[in-house]
Amino acid sequence: VPELRTPLVGARFSLSAGVPDPRLFPRAALARAYRRVLQSRRGVRSLEYAEAGGTPALRDAIATMLRSTRSIPATGDNILVTRGSQMALELIARALVSPGAVVAVEHLGYQPAWRAFAAAGATLGGIPLDAQGLVVEAIPAAAGCVYTTPHHQYPTTALLSPGRRLALLERARRQRFAIVEDDYDHEFHFDGRPVPPLASNDRAGNVIYVGTLSKTLAPGLRLGFVAAPAPLVATLTTLREVIDRQGDHALELAVAELIADGEAQRHTNKARRIYASRREALASALQRELGHALAFELPAGGITLWARVADGIDLERWQARAFADGVAFSAARDFALDRRARPFVRLAFARYNEVELATAVRIMARALG
Ligand SMILES: Cc1ncc(COP(=O)(O)O)c(C=O)c1O
Numbered sequence: 001v002p003e004l005r006t007p008l009v010g011a012r013f014s015l016s017a018g019v020p021d022p023r024l025f026p027r028a029a030l031a032r033a034y035r036r037v038l039q040s041r042r043g044v045r046s047l048e049y050a051e052a053g054g055t056p057a058l059r060d061a062i063a064t065m066l067r068s069t070r071s072i073p074a075t076g077d078n079i080l081v082t083r084g085s086q087m088a089l090e091l092i093a094r095a096l097v098s099p100g101a102v103v104a105v106e107h108l109g110y111q112p113a114w115r116a117f118a119a120a121g122a123t124l125g126g127i128p129l130d131a132q133g134l135v136v137e138a139i140p141a142a143a144g145c146v147y148t149t150p151h152h153q154y155p156t157t158a159l160l161s162p163g164r165r166l167a168l169l170e171r172a173r174r175q176r177f178a179i180v181e182d183d184y185d186h187e188f189h190f191d192g193r194p195v196p197p198l199a200s201n202d203r204a205g206n207v208i209y210v211g212t213l214s215k216t217l218a219p220g221l222r223l224g225f226v227a228a229p230a231p232l233v234a235t236l237t238t239l240r241e242v243i244d245r246q247g248d249h250a251l252e253l254a255v256a257e258l259i260a261d262g263e264a265q266r267h268t269n270k271a272r273r274i275y276a277s278r279r280e281a282l283a284s285a286l287q288r289e290l291g292h293a294l295a296f297e298l299p300a301g302g303i304t305l306w307a308r309v310a311d312g313i314d315l316e317r318w319q320a321r322a323f324a325d326g327v328a329f330s331a332a333r334d335f336a337l338d339r340r341a342r343p344f345v346r347l348a349f350a351r352y353n354e355v356e357l358a359t360a361v362r363i364m365a366r367a368l369g
Pocket residue numbers: 018083084085086087110149154182184211212213214219223224
């Protein structure tokens with residue numbers, strides 16, 4: 001797996017990370033929920049050792065949310081709460097991958113997941129992409145597992161087409177491979193309703209579904225989850241206990257309250273409206289300032305935009321100069337197994353307001369010269 005490059009940390013504007021705006025987070029509501037929890041009997045219990053798989057209140061709240069908004073037929077027994085989806089991916093890799101096994105990954109794709117599979121000894125095989133998402137026929141015949149981001153492919157934002165979804169599920173059933181579905185930004189779909197996950201249509205039981213609260217709430221809370229058949233959840237929970245006895249149950253209880261009383265959903269709805277308008281703001285600033293340099297379509301969802309860079313532009317040099325002037329952004333090679341350059345950039349828009357985005361784009365335009 002290629003080296004993770006993190007030299008772009010510390011810029012005034014980081015358009016590299018697809019993260020939410022922490023200024024919008026309902027801090028007062030979480031503080032109230034946390035206080036309620038800690039002052040109750042549940043709060044006292046939450047200070048003792050407890051279930052490694054997560055507090056039942058949060059597992060039930062997540063299962064209810066998956067049933068009602070994503071058509072995934074889960075109960076609390078199908079849910080393992082993890083510290084972010086990264087821990088979920090690590091546990092799944094440990095459980096599923098034996099050294100030398102082939103794990104097929106979208107290429108371009110999400111390096112942190114690749115690293116978890118590689119650490120478990122996997123050989124990674126890249127699956128090519130086109131405008132409809134991953135090309136199912138190109139999945140290596142030896143694949144024992146496929147890692148995919150079908151809702152808004154990371155990083156291209158392509159939505160896996162209905163035909164490809166059926167073909168992928170059918171191929172998994174025939175070839176008997178597991179599909180790890182990373183539905184990292186399910187709620188942020190702007191054009192129409194979110195597309196139901198593969199896991200909602202998984203009759204053969206091949207899909208392991210991974211979700212996160214990093215985008216709808218905040219990445220610093222480190223809350224993610226797996227939804228899978230109960231026996232696999234039990235295996236993953238045993239593995240989790242080895243590295244991290246349990247999660248933070250007081251926090252889990254407080255977040256379960258935010259979900260149960262509708263606060264989390266209200267916040268997500270509000271954030272979706274705001275991010276939709278930031279998506280427009282970024283697109284119009286790019287058209288205005290960089291129309292000659294970048295070609296793109298508005299993403300139907302997600303919190304990043306994927307743009308093609310015009311011929312003749314030295315992308316590395318542009319990135320470096322923009323970074324020196326205070327704007328970090330990612331280029332295709334940051335998402336490539338082979339680390340080869342390709343003429344694309346990824347720009348995240350949720351973290352900054354319209355004025356900040358316009359400033360960042362002006363800096364990018366100046367850096368291009
Ligand atoms: C593809 C993908 N999966 C998962 C995540 C979330 O990771 P975590 O839940 O560990 O914060 C992200 C966040 O950037 C992501 O882009």
